[in-house]
Amino acid sequence: MDPVLYGYMLYGVSLLTVGGMYAILALGLNVQWGFTGLFNAGIAGFFGIGAYTAAILTTNPHTSHIGGFQMPYVVAAIAAMLVAGVIAFLVGKVCLKLRSDYLAIATIGLAEIFRLIVNNETWATNGPRGISQIPRPFEGLPEPINQFAFLGVVLVTLAGVYWLMEIARKSPWGRVMTAIRDNETSAKAAGKNVETFRMEGFVIGCMIMALAGALMAHYLKFVNPQTTDPLLATFIVFVMLVIGGSANNKGAILGAFLVWTLWSASEIVAPRLLEAIGMTDAGIRSAYVRIFLIGLLLQIFLQKNPQGLLPETRPSSPGKNSS
């Protein structure tokens, strides 16, 4: 195959793979923000919990960090979700009754704490140097089949999460969630235990984020506290939801692939543009330009189209929406 075409093909596969993982993240955030109205700014923390759990459980024994369990991928993924779920439950017990911006501050703080712990407890996590040589499903297969195979894993997982979330959304449970989000007082008056529902939404969302983290750990075969600039990754997921459409699972997926493609493509285009206009340090500076532009894109959507490209579709239910 023509090498240039081959390169594009591999690039396309990686776009879809990473986009798919972000789509899973976005679906997780959607449960929390879109459906339950919870502002979880600690996405990076739960993502990291999933990544590190999967890494620790699947790597060979190593002197610089806990490891050596060499568990199968599915077991590690489930474990990652469970760990995240437990931590989410504890976090939720303390923080969920907070108003949205307080919850944002608290969850950002928690993500920072997680990063501090990972950085400092080097006996467990190898600190800033991170955990490497994480196994990846299908890596034994020849190139490029192994890339496609892993993409398949991601897409199958995405499809599964989407399917489950759609069922949840249309179920009575899902309807109570949106009722609570829209008008907590009348939901309470109707006898719904708001705290329990909120907790369920929060925990499920965090578990999904951990799953995405586990996948990313296998994809990169490496995790460290800075794997992705945590704040940027958190922010990007919010941008994906705002642009794609929060409270809409299809919108979350659309937003994820769209924004990730834009973000990734800009990595190629921006440095060239900057060079063309004679800017020094074009490579480094292009990163800042990209961040600025994606931030600007978010502001435009927040002002002009906060519902996103695919606005919320309510499952048909009798009676008006409460105001």
Added chain:
Amino acid sequence: MSVLELDNVVGGYGDTQILHGVSLHVDAGEIVVIIGPNGAGKSTAMKAVFGLLKLTDGAVLLDGNTITNTPPEKVVRQGVCYVPQTGNIFPSLTVEENLEMGAFVRTDDFKPRLKEIYEMFPPLLEKRLQPAGTLSGGQRQMVAMGKALMLEPKILLLDEPTAGLSPKFRGEIFETVRTINSAGTPILMVEQNAKQALGIANRGYVLVDGKNRFEGTGQDLLNDPEVAEMFLGGGKQPEKPPAKTQKPAAKKQPRKSGKT
């Protein structure tokens, strides 16, 4: 021409319509009371004057000028002052600072008016440097009303001024309302304590389900058996009031009314 008039106003919050065509007016020197069951739209009608909800039909007129759907900060500048039922003082500001804020839109020296307010409400002078949030319920109402009066408004809107107050303070508040009115300010008042309110009112309106139901002079409504049954603990004899004057034609006129 009435000082304030609501002409068949229709409106509500978001998708929920609360007022289905309410009409009322307040003339110079009057105390007009709105009573009615919970959810009748009494407070809503008052908020409509202040542009706090969207009116889809009908008009609000101040001295004959249309002010329908004008935002609150503009309505204040036209001379309409509103004392909401709750959250009507700035708790962390001192009494005097609260009154100063009441005079915010004034460009002239407000000190003389401040003196007048202190004369009207002597307890406030005593506590002028205390944070308003530390005052008793009755005194907080005084701060709220004094603050609204700093602008010498054309009309004062009071939303359930005696809500949550003990009977002793209720009486004091109604007295204060009459005092304010005697000084020349027409008052539109929503009240749950219908009997006492009607006792000091020139006229009253009974709203039910967002529509006008009864109207008349305070006395007539007090005597009306249907109204009595609905709100005044029906079957009770209304108290015998002393003779009242007719609706005054001039602006300043001392009010004589039944006192409860």
Added chain:
Amino acid sequence: MAEFINFYLIPGLVLGSIYALGAIGITMTFGILRFANFAHGETMTLGVYIAWSLVQLTGFKSMVAILLVLMPVSMMLTIMVVLLIDKAFYRPLRASPVIILVIASFGLMLMIRSVTQFSWGVQLKTILPGIQPRMHLFDFFSFPLKHVFIVGGALLLMYAVHYVLTYTKIGKAMRATSDSPELARLTGINTEKVVMATWVMGAGLACAAGVFLAVDTQVDTMMGFKILLPMFAAAILGGVGKPYGAMAGGLVIGVAEELSSYPWLGDGPLLEPGYKQGIAFAIMIAILVWRPTGLFKGKSF
């Protein structure tokens, strides 16, 4: 004892004064504009870089010149930038739900930071070149001279805030709006003017806090973000919407952070320095759980 005071308590007060200045802006924005402004740290950073550029431009080297002349100019420039940001990005969202404003401020945090990083690069810089003189008092106290300027300057600014809030019409209007924006509107208070005043005060103080921090440490594009959490914690500790609370909260958190690495029990520090940043967070969570209105009974939620 001398070691405790000179190497733990005094640095704690210095750090605390910086936190206090930053937290005032956060608490006023919280109280009046009703949202947590995640971009506040970046305002601080931007202010520092503006000051740094002015230092390069003018060639001023003495601390006095920098703090008395260049800092006020930087403050004014920072204020102008923030007012423009409000006009372009926050004002259109005035009526939006809180979550939207928070997301917008999150985005602005990254946008402002990217502009700073693009314009000045990420290498560490210094704003005050050379070794700074140390003061020695009574054979007991020993601290860098710049600490005097920082704490003194911070106290001066805090007094200025107190003056504005207590004796000026706009200051009282700010306190009133912080108590109740709804009632402020009904009273006829010009809420847009109050909003502008809030940004002016917050941005000016943030720039000053940043310059003080840069004088004490160095100039770094992440410096504002690094202290964002402690500033939020200070504002919440003091009671949201209470500027005096923010001042007190800032001092408490600054001192607590520095004292945490003191060897209270035995030889090693009580808390690993790597976890210092966690203190502010722990205090904040404790307050949110046990006394959400903070020390000075600010807003709860």
